[in-house]
Amino acid sequence: MKVLKFGGTSVGSAENINKVISILEQQSKNSNIAVVVSAVGGITDKLLEAANLACDKNKDYIDKYNAIWSKHNSVIEGLFLNPNKDKTIQKSQDELQDLISIKLNELRNLLDGIYLINELSPKTKDKLLSFGEGLSSTIIYHTLKSRNLDATLKNSQELIITDLNFNNAAVNFDITDSNIQSFFKSNSNSIVLLPGFVSKSVSGEITTLGRGGSDYTAAIIAAALDASELQIWTDVSGMFTTNPKLVKQAAPIIELSYQEAVELSHFGAKVLYPPTVMPVLKKRIPIVIKNTMDPEAVGTTITEDIKPNGSSPVKGISNIDNIALLTLQGNGMVGVPGFSKRLFETLAQEKINIILITQSSSEHSICFGISDSDAQRAKEVIDIVFEYEIALQKIDPIVVETDLSIIAVIGDKMKSHQGISGKMFSTLGRNNVNIRAIAQGASERNISAVIHKNDVKKALNSLHEQFFEIKTKQINLFITGVGNVGERLIEQIKQQKAYVKENFKINLRIAGLSNSRHMIVNDEGINLKDWKEQLENGEKASLEGFFEHAKNLNLRNSVFVDITANEAVSKIYGEYLKQSISVVACNKIACSGNIEYYNELKSLSRKYNASFLFETNVGAGLPVIDTLSHLITSGDKVNTIQAVLSGSLNFIFNNFNSETTFYDVVKQAQEEGYTEPDPRIDLSGIDVARKVLILARESGHSIELSDLESDNFLTDDAMNAETVDDFFNTLKTDEAYYQGLYKSAQEKNCQLKFVAEFNNGEAKVGLKEIPEGHPFYNLKGKDNIVMFYTQRYPEQPMIIKGAGAGADVTASGLFADIIRIANN
Structure with a gap:
């Protein structure tokens, strides 16, 4: 048996649900399948918004409720299109709408109750959130039946039994596995449809499995049944080498080990929730991540062991945003046992999750990363716990740095390949990405670094270029002065772009153009077919504005090209170099002006690892x-x-x-x-x-x-x-x-x-x-x-x-x- 799970986007519209049904129809021909579905895309958020408004005595919760009603009604109408007025189809639609109306009326009564008592307890919240998966599974089941597919609907709450830790309940696997095995042993239907995320306590209270609970539901069922495969159907074709929204060249990873998948999912790969892997990992059940919108795409297969293919062991580069870095330090910590225990016990008592830890060998400091939202609370409680030591100046008050992100290079057996960490840190260094902290386990399966959030896109692109692309280096050019020489340069770049990329693995891209009147900037690259028209319609030019664009875009391998004879332009070279943006100057003024400025530019070039070249100052194109x-x-x-x-x-x-x-x-x-x-x-x-x-x-x-x-x-x-x-x-x-x-x-x-x-x-x-x-x-x-x-x-x-x-x-x-x- 196979277990299939479909996420919110996959069941987010009638069009997508029809794609899901086609997949189920095809797969159920070969074997029986269990199908776990999430709430209709966006509904869980709307349920929470409505509940919070009701709790705050804000009658706008009724508008949110009406939007939930409208969304489900729209999905039903799209699934039961009936241009020929077929009575059977109409009857099925009417029966389904009646069922959904009953459930939605129950939801309205619950929201009204929250409004009246002005309270939203964890227990009530679980009951409220369970409506999402209940509604979607009911709609999909009745649609399957109307199309004569051999399907049944089973409420997961009757199978998955938990404790009373509302909002993130712990599963009682002895009872749960027995329930699942007993039900499926007696079931003969080809398709068993189950709502994800929802469960019940031993005493019969509605509970939920926490964030990513639908994935978890599917994994629990797959493990209990010793399924041949767990399929996670989403809106992307597997887990990617990095975030495809930030790195265009990101590609699906064909194969991953369980450990690699866990690392990637912990570090921001949203298609897989970390606890999902655990039940199937114990049973060594393969996980396949597939794309509902493109079922023929290969996707990602996660298995116990991946045979080495001789290429780089790095499988992915991931990131976590909204990180705060806290540092406990002081001479009084050196050689004194117990500081770490007190620190981490304090955080545990406050239920503050630690994402990254690093400690210097001198024992002078402990540095750890947590969510930005927990930073202030963490500082307050830690300063209280260590109040005595702080008063005696044995340690300093906790230092908090915010607006940070964690990037991680991930892959099995990186330990046996020399130079992975060296490549990672040298690549970041060349692109002026400052590293605030580093963490690396002895397995070297994950090398993590804390950086400023503004550097994430540049860091991911630079590292992806280093580890995954065919050594093609992207150069982002910001050119000012597009007169006679500038126009010829643009034409040469346009003409030679393909040749340079093919033969030298250099991808030249003009990201900014400026003349004395106008300027244009595009982080995806300016289309050189009509650059003159674009520039003519660009924003008003300014030296500072052009620099700010280049600085804020923060693109890797950026180069400022000055093709003017303007002294004011030459005076801004230093600002570019300080941002690790290389400077190419046709303008002679900087190098032939004040000797102190000439020396300063040379020094900045070395300090910020940014080239300062001016070959054309003497002899034009002659070397x-x-x-x-x-x-x-x-x-x-x-x-x-x-x-x-x-x-x-x-x-x-x-x-x-x-x-x-x-x-x-x-x-x-x-x-x-x-x-x-x-x-x-x-x-x-x-x-x-x-x-x-x-x-x-x-x-x-x-x-x-x-x-x-x-x-x-x-x-x-x-x-x-x-x-x-x-x-x-x-x-x-x-x-x-x-x-x-x-x-x-x-x-x-x-x-x-x-x-x-x-x-x-x-x-x-x-x-x-x-x-x-x-x-x-x-x-x-x-x-x-x-x-x-x-x-x-x-x-x-x-x-x-x-x-x-x-x-x-x-x-x-x-x-x-x-x-x-x-x-x-």
């Missing part, structure tokens, strides 16, 4: 900083740097000659996007100065921008022009001056290049005449070149050369930094 970093890390020392670092200036001087005007070339460079809207930013050399300053700092030198020597080749009129148009007019007026620069170089068979140099701790930038044969001489187009003279490369420098400007190459440099972070 200049990365190469320099490898040289320094490997122990090399930079002596001299010589470089042409401005793609725009190189473009200008490569195209300027006696047959062109300086004005025309600069105008062309501006129009083609090689310069800033105000070309003086490029032509003044400040951009090059910032770049060589960054290289000097990355080489280990403390140097400020004011320390650089700059040879400005522009005229005073050009630099002092009030507007960009005025600036261009000065180029026309001073054409002879610029032609003179060109002529001087030509006469010496030289090329004009704007060169950055760093030597012996000193840096300078300026226009130089480069002779033929020099590596800079044939530098074409917008190319950049950097030469590193080091202890290992004293005579022949290490040279990096290539396109140093342009939206595509700059975007590719940003892309490369993002991938570096993902691979970290």
Whole structure:
């Protein structure tokens, strides 16, 4: 015989009950089945709400009662649809509605009584709650009979006998097992329907089996009958690797041991109530968790022993929310026996359940986790019990921390696999999830950690990614500045997303976009097909607002990408790093500004385990900083740097000659996007100065921008022009001056290049005449070149050369930094 239990969602509507009936019809063809049903979904809560209102003398309890009536009537009408006005069907419906009316009238009388006496005792509460399962089982039984199925209805209260501990009664298994075995021995029906949750005491009082009581009812019956299988039918396809509401990638677990199932159910897996496992565990009866809405899904099978499959022993990651952590500590506890006994006896007397315990080996403190709702009461009684020791300052008043959650990695035989706890804690650490307490038994079947409740989603996703996904790492990007370069970066991410995921196991996802006007954020990822339209219709942009979104979403592996030249944006990098959000900067201001801020960002990056990368600050997509970093890390020392670092200036001087005007070339460079809207930013050399300053700092030198020597080749009129148009007019007026620069170089068979140099701790930038044969001489187009003279490369420098400007190459440099972070 098999025992099937259907939860509240499974019997929550006529549509779902029809699915249940189809399952029963199919399974009863092969063998007799016992079927335990819960109350119609939501009814137990409505019964409690109505009773509490009545007890409080609030006549709104009548509205709740009417809602209960309406819900059951709606279910009956849905089950007995009768478009052809069949008299037999109508008679069955009328008879059922009469029965339900009688039961509901009894419920109304009970609620009226609670209202009159202004009291809701545990005994009355059990009587009240028993109506839910009584109503649902009556409706389903009469529906089965109307469809000519061989079914009978047996009241579980006649079988399951308990003590008088109302609301959570203890079962008398000797009497109960005898009752169940006797009834089923004499029963010949294919389907026996039983209400779950309800029972009676030896003296005949109505009792209930507590939270999850319908599961417990089914397990008691299965154990008494030595059933071949206990099936728990719910609204999900088994127990999941973690909470599917918080982790999209969560998947059903095909097989679990009894012990693993108990651990998972204790730690928040709602589809199974922990005591349910106990009666069937003793008899080694398999439990199968199935989905009423998808009967063909495999579900989860729970058995005595699961054969190892060579994969990770971790079976699931679970969590318990609304936890408070209490700490009893003090020097007076060390070496003194009895503190633990007094502490836990006090909590037991107050019926406060302890969820987690940990104690330091120094005996200086005991830390334990309980429900948030019990925290204040626990503190009060413990402080009273230890009042004498507290007064003598032998121990401190109990410390309470709230707004916490417990996460647990669960699986059999984790003890025999090295590195499980290491992976767990390092994964949490990388994502800035602070651990408040740790508990791990010697069996290492459960490794638990207490964290802040706001970190639960990030923690579950990070751990699930580590233990269950094919090493695919999700990177959540928050991009500000979506102009020319930003647009190209988004296009590159869109184009390469599938390739990067397939080949490098990196899932790139843009979670936030911002420009100077609007911003959008989506924790599920922004659809890149119409991101421009979404952004245009987004909320008003603000630097602080964008940061708050990224902080509050608290997504794992988050990266802030700055593609602006805005000083205010650069000033907020530290806030991102403090949240363990990595920073990728195209903006040069942070790294070339005040040395203290540069050092602070480096320090924050190390402290909060968040990368701070800015490869595109020098050479756009060229690996200049990365190469320099490898040289320094490997122990090399930079002596001299010589470089042409401005793609725009190189473009200008490569195209300027006696047959062109300086004005025309600069105008062309501006129009083609090689310069800033105000070309003086490029032509003044400040951009090059910032770049060589960054290289000097990355080489280990403390140097400020004011320390650089700059040879400005522009005229005073050009630099002092009030507007960009005025600036261009000065180029026309001073054409002879610029032609003179060109002529001087030509006469010496030289090329004009704007060169950055760093030597012996000193840096300078300026226009130089480069002779033929020099590596800079044939530098074409917008190319950049950097030469590193080091202890290992004293005579022949290490040279990096290539396109140093342009939206595509700059975007590719940003892309490369993002991938570096993902691979970290």
